[in-house]
Structures are given as C-alpha cells and as structure tokens.
Amino acid sequence: MKITFVGSSHGVPEPNRHCSCIMIEIGENVYFVDMGTSAIDALRTRGISIDAVKGVFITHMHGDHTNGLIQFVDLITWYFKTPDPVICLPLPEAGKVIRSWLDITLNGEQKDIRYQETQPGVVFDDGILKVTAIPTQHCYKSFSYLMEAEGKRVLFTGDLKRPAVDFPAVVHEGRLDLIVCESAHFPATEYIPVFEGCDIGKVCVTHYSDRFLADVLTLRKELTDKGLPAVMATDGFELIV
Ligand SMILES: [Zn+2]
Ligand SMILES: [Zn+2]
Structure with a gap:
C-alpha cells in the first residue's frame, strides 16, 4: 500500500x-x-482516475479534516458521474x-452518495481493505482508523486528546507496520512511553504545528535511536508499507 500525504498541516494551512x-x-x-x-x-495532478476512489474515511468533522469533501461530492455529482x-x-x-x-448550487438531479455513519468496529471491508474505527476523545464522535490490507496493518490516529488518555489500545495488540499520528494538540514526545514495548514498524508524524516542532524533532531522534524509524510528513510525502 502506498500512502501519500496530500495535506499534512494542522488545523490551519501552513505555507506549502x-x-x-x-x-x-x-x-x-x-x-x-x-x-x-x-x-x-x-x-488529477497524479493522473489517477476519480473512479479509483472506493472509500473515504473521515476521522472527525472539524473543517481541517472535511473542507475538501464538499468539492469532492460536488464534482462526483455533476462532472465525474461514475465514482x-x-x-x-x-x-x-x-x-x-x-x-x-x-x-x-447545482441544477438538476443529484445522485445518491453512499454515506455511512462511522461507528466503533469494522466500518468497511471490500476484500482488499478492511477498516476498523476506534473511538478517541478529541471531540464529539472522533475516531482513529485501523487499516488492514496486503497483510499489513496501519493505524491512523486522527486527532487525539493526549496519547496517555486515548491512544488506541490496538497498539498493544500485535504488530502495526505503520502509525500515522498527529502533534497539534500536545508535544509528540508524549508518544514515547505509549510506544514502549510495542511492535511497530515505523512512525510518521503529520498534522503537527510549529509550536510543537521541537518536540516532533525530539521524538524522531529518540525513536530512531531506539531502532524505530520515525519520519515527519510534508505535502506530497509518500510511504510504501
Ligand atoms: Zn485536526
Ligand atoms: Zn480536530
């Protein structure tokens, strides 16, 4: 599975x-x-067909996680009609x-969009990707998503309250090939005790803000020194799992 960080900023866009x-x-x-x-x-920039999009998983409804959705639904309604x-x-x-x-804003019929309420447990399984939603405490109805495909397991934490409070317990339940986690609401160094003793292949911090940048750099160094590769996402950054 190839993971591309289209947007890696926190609640507010940063330059680039x-x-x-x-x-x-x-x-x-x-x-x-x-x-x-x-x-x-x-x-469009990557020449990928819009028809290829099979699932969209929103961690929570804050605008920095949803503001592109209306454009997506708009365009698959009136222009790209087959996705x-x-x-x-x-x-x-x-x-x-x-x-x-x-x-x-549109004239004419709207097609039915397959919205599905995210609830704890398996929310999607098309035989290629299985997605399990795990509640977090960032806000009303916020979730992490565990994605399983090609024998790999990747955890996207979404936004959290604090790692010690609501980091998904799945981190203790078998290997995670990759954890994608945030650092806009607390110093990333708070992940270090949570990851202790866990079987993790790699950590990628995204959704980080400048006020915690020094802590993200510290996390990256401390984890890497312990043999756990840790990286920071920027827009366009790609990972193969
Ligand atoms: Zn956010
Ligand atoms: Zn949020």
Whole structure:
C-alpha cells in the first residue's frame, strides 16, 4: 500500500502544507483518510482516475479534516458521474448538509452518495481493505482508523486528546507496520512511553504545528535511536508499507 500525504498541516494551512488529507493506494484502488483539502486536485495532478476512489474515511468533522469533501461530492455529482465510493462520516447528517448545498448550487438531479455513519468496529471491508474505527476523545464522535490490507496493518490516529488518555489500545495488540499520528494538540514526545514495548514498524508524524516542532524533532531522534524509524510528513510525502 502506498500512502501519500496530500495535506499534512494542522488545523490551519501552513505555507506549502494543506490541511489533513491522506491518500492510500492499494493496487488500482484509492482510499482517503480525511479530506481537509482538495482530494480531486491530488488525483488529477497524479493522473489517477476519480473512479479509483472506493472509500473515504473521515476521522472527525472539524473543517481541517472535511473542507475538501464538499468539492469532492460536488464534482462526483455533476462532472465525474461514475465514482461510487463509500464515505464514512462520524456525523452522517453532514451528508444532508452537503446535499442541501448542492441543491442550491447545482441544477438538476443529484445522485445518491453512499454515506455511512462511522461507528466503533469494522466500518468497511471490500476484500482488499478492511477498516476498523476506534473511538478517541478529541471531540464529539472522533475516531482513529485501523487499516488492514496486503497483510499489513496501519493505524491512523486522527486527532487525539493526549496519547496517555486515548491512544488506541490496538497498539498493544500485535504488530502495526505503520502509525500515522498527529502533534497539534500536545508535544509528540508524549508518544514515547505509549510506544514502549510495542511492535511497530515505523512512525510518521503529520498534522503537527510549529509550536510543537521541537518536540516532533525530539521524538524522531529518540525513536530512531531506539531502532524505530520515525519520519515527519510534508505535502506530497509518500510511504510504501
Ligand atoms: Zn485536526
Ligand atoms: Zn480536530
């Protein structure tokens, strides 16, 4: 699976860093975790068919994770008419809001979009990718997503309250080939005791803000010194798992 950080910024765009949006390619299929910026731009720029998008998994409804969604639904409604992804939303009433927006901005019929409420447990399994939602305490109805494909397991934490409070317990339940985690709300060094003794292949910090930059650099050094590779995402950064 190939993971591309389309947007690696925190709640506010930074120069050359858009808000949260992560693209996952598995074979011919494409999935997204969050759409805080334009996913369609990323697909068009890379020459990837919009039809390839099979699933969108929103961790929580804050704008830095959802502001690209209305554009995505808009364009698969009136222009790219054949994509039919499942869109997992913690608050599915947002789907009705997008429909209302499109009702007043588009003329003509709207197709049915497959919105699905994110609830704890397995939310998606197309035989290629299995996605399990794990509640967090960042805000009302916020989730991490555990993604399993090609024999690999990757955890996207989404936004957290604090690692010691709501880091998903799955970190203690078998190997995680990659953890993608944030550092906008607390120093990234708070992950170090959580990761102690866990079987982790790599850590990637995204959604970090400048006020915690020194801590992200410290985390990267301390984990790498212990033999756990740790990297920082920027826009366009790619990882193969
Ligand atoms: Zn956020
Ligand atoms: Zn948030």
